[in-house]
Amino acid sequence: MKLTRDFFTRPTCQVAQELLGKILVYGENKLMITETESYIGQKDPACHAAKGLTKRNAIMFGEAGYTYVYFIYGMYYCLNFVTEEEGFPAAVLIRGVKIMHPSEQSIDLSGPGKLCRYLNITTQHNGIDITKNDNFYLYDEGINLEYQSLPRVGIKVGLDKYWRYLAKT
DNA sequence: ACCCCGATCGTA
């Protein structure tokens, strides 16, 4: 079944863990999520919203279940889903997926930049309500994956939090 | 107006 707003309006790490094994549908593409990271509020120094509201991070302060797409390193885009109650800035970064399309035998896309490059996701896809879109949504196929909790990647602060969730293959 | 640097990736 399709994931609804209630799924995302919860503690971010719970959402990040439960997104593992869920199916991301984007047009004709079906991808199984295999790696996520939590970024949680103004007390998390690695969170884009750590220093408050800006034009870029504004979507993180809104209602859960929306996309947050940002541009990074001059070359890459990264896809997140907003979590928690409106007013509390938090999101889950999608770091890894497995391609489910039958003609492509379960290829792994490891890394948030590669995922967006593969799907052609850009900042034009920022702020899409993932719970009310027929072309871009998530659904639960009942897959439960074991995972390990690890430090997040590519940051210099907040490394004490093990908020990266990697599914065991 | 200016400057630094980043939730990355591919190559070395």
Next chain:
DNA sequence: ACGATCGGGGTT
């Protein structure tokens, strides 16, 4: 270990 590449955000 490092270069490519450029917008965001803080500072002047």
